[in-house]
Amino acid sequence: MxxxxxxxxxxxxxxxxxxxxxxxxxxxxxxxxxxxxxxxxxxxxxxxxxxxxxxxxxxxxxxxxxxxxxxxxxxxxxxxxxxxxxxxxxxxxxxxxxxxxxxxxxxxxxxxxxxxxxxxxxxxxxxxxxxxxxxxxxxxxxxxxxxxxxxxxxxxxxxxxxxxxxxxxxxxxxxxxxxxxxxxxxxxxxxxxxxxxxxxxxxxxxxxxxxxxxxxxxxxxxxxxxxxxxxxxxxxxxxxxxxxxxxxxxxxxxxxxxxxxxxxxxxxxxxxxxxxxxxxxxxxxxxxxxxxxxxxxxxxMQSACGDGEIYCWMQCMPAQCSTGLTPVCYDPSTSGPCPTEGMQPQCKVECNAAANHISPTVDPGAFCSGSTAMFMSGFTWSGNPRSPCVILFTPTWILDSPGKFGAGCIGVVILGMLVEGILAARRRFLERISRPIWRALAGALAFGINVSIAYLAMLVVMTYSCELFICLCAGLAVGHFLFGNVRQSVAETADPCCGDTTESRQSSHQGTAVQRKRSQRGDDLDSLSETPVVGTPSGRG
Structure with a gap:
């Protein structure tokens, strides 16, 4: 399915x-x-x-x-x-x-x-x-x-x-x-x-x-x-x-x-x-x-909305302009009127100096204009007043100012670190649970959390924001180092994109006491190296 x-x-x-x-x-x-x-x-x-x-x-x-x-x-x-x-x-x-x-x-x-x-x-x-x-x-x-x-x-x-x-x-x-x-x-x-x-x-x-x-x-x-x-x-x-x-x-x-x-x-x-x-x-x-x-x-469009609003890209938007200015539905990416065809989430209301003037004045000091959950033209740098603002996960998190964007970048770094942190936690603490049923339940819960965070990381990549992509990669790398994953051997089937690149099942000539102990327990758990990768439901090849 x-x-x-x-x-x-x-x-x-x-x-x-x-x-x-x-x-x-x-x-x-x-x-x-x-x-x-x-x-x-x-x-x-x-x-x-x-x-x-x-x-x-x-x-x-x-x-x-x-x-x-x-x-x-x-x-x-x-x-x-x-x-x-x-x-x-x-x-x-x-x-x-x-x-x-x-x-x-x-x-x-x-x-x-x-x-x-x-x-x-x-x-x-x-x-x-x-x-x-x-x-x-x-x-x-x-x-x-x-x-x-x-x-x-x-x-x-x-x-x-x-x-x-x-x-x-x-x-x-x-x-x-x-x-x-x-x-x-x-x-x-x-x-x-x-x-x-x-x-x-x-x-x-x-x-x-x-x-x-x-x-x-x-x-x-x-x-x-x-x-x-x-x-x-x-x-x-x-x-x-x-x-x-x-x-x-x-x-x-x-x-x-x-x-x-x-x-x-x-x-x-x-x-x-x-x-x-x-x-x-x-x-x-x-x-x-x-x-x-x-x-x-x-x-x-004008009559579709209440007083002080105009119809712009399938919704009513506030349209309050100074005397002599006319509100228009404007596409910052093209410096022109918002197209009527297809999806145009970047469109917003701007104030025109004259009714027949097609290029509204854009605030040159603005961090961005409008909003989008994905840059449709590929990886894009932020900070351009004529580029749409990034929506991070939810419409309430629009990174429309330098402060918000900086906070978003920090959050994405932490998100990348969490991916590696939970991998390390699974590897270190699940083995300490002696009862198989509790170990299996805890492993399933940890796996679910790992998958959820990995999917959030995937959504960050899908925004096609250069800064957020770099921050996510940095978070993954820092977390990989801080949580000791770097000391693990590299798995032979590791996905080169992202996710867990360590091997907890060593080759036969490098067998450890931990592996022998796991074998005695009937190998209840899946290999902890078979963890979710960013953008896929499982780390299995």
């Missing part, structure tokens, strides 16, 4: 939980998918649904009345939108749309109705709503409360070779990383689709692509939105999933269908003194024909 997870991380593949249509049960797997990943996928959909999807893919291009958008790479996206409660798509009233589209749209709508009910039932089985919305105290009641507000959208992607004059045209770009404002979203993806990207649980700085198998089967992805974490809350807390859309070159039309489950604008949460409409309008500009992706792309 560990090997599989490592391969997923190395290749950037997306790991997600799958459930078969009609067999959705409230269990620990679903609960983990909602709280850790914020999504899961439904497979083995009815043949009638897959057939309806293929009919819409083939015939929808002949329907007028949609809204066209030209994406950054020239791809044309035509959107047909309607309220989910409507019995007939509004664009069918226009002439020129094939009659088979109506029946296919009905099958899709009814299937999404059933899936939405199943999802709400499962949510009620694994989650508890902490704060009711109006009279709705369960997920099922919340979905029923919003029956007149849920939105259906059909997106038809085609290579841009000139737009159909029958559709309204707007310009758009690749849809940036965002979180939907709804309760949850059902996204119907065709076989072989690779346009959906998201931030995987446990990988807060890595955007991964969802590769739908190209096996002829349509799938539904269930995505959790912000409503259940901000407008109300649940126990346990769900994870709203950040995601983006990147359209690749394609040979033919590609249809993506979505339904976003929303509350009515008048719904009032007992947790907030505002309606759902007021809460939603603080973050986004909502148009009836816009779906979750378009809504997020049109996010108004």
């Amino acid at each position: 560990v090997v599989v997870l490592l391969l997923l991380l190395i290749t950037g593949a997306a790991a997600y939980f799958e459930v078969i249509y009609g067999e959705m049960d409230a269990n620990d797997n679903i609960k983990e998918a909602l709280t850790n990943d914020g999504m899961f996928m439904i497979t083995s959909l009815p043949p009638s649904f897959s057939y309806a999807h293929s009919v819409l893919s083939e015939l929808l291009p002949a329907c007028p009345g949609g809204r066209n958008e030209v994406l950054f790479d020239g791809t044309t996206r035509t959107t047909f939108a309607q309220k989910a409660i409507e019995t007939s798509p509004v664009f069918l009233a226009k002439s020129g749309c094939p009659s088979a589209v109506a029946e296919a749209a009905r099958v899709v709508r009814e299937t999404l109705d059933g899936v939405g009910q199943d999802v709400s039932r499962v949510l009620d089985g694994v989650l508890r709503v902490d704060y009711p919305v109006d009279e709705a105290r369960t997920m099922k009641e919340m979905i029923e409360l919003g029956n007149g507000s849920h939105l259906d959208h059909m997106h038809l992607y085609r290579e841009g070779k000139g737009l159909d004059s029958r559709h309204e045209e707007t310009k758009s770009s690749s849809l940036a990383l965002h979180i939907d404002q709804g309760i949850f979203l059902l996204l119907v993806l065709p076989p072989g689709d690779t346009s959906f990207n998201y931030i995987q649980g446990g990988q807060p700085t890595q955007e991964v692509r969802l590769d739908v198998p190209d096996d002829g089967e349509v799938r539904i992805v269930v995505l959790m939105g912000n409503t259940l974490s901000e407008f109300t809350s649940t126990s346990p807390a769900i994870r709203p999933i950040p995601h983006s859309v990147h359209i690749a070159a394609q040979s033919g039309p590609r249809l993506v269908i979505g339904r976003m489950f929303l509350l009515p604008s008048s719904a009032m949460s007992s947790a907030l003194s505002m309606t759902f409409g007021e809460w939603n309008n603080r973050a986004i500009t909502v148009m009836e024909e816009d779906d979750a992706e378009v809504v997020a792309a049109k996010r108004r």
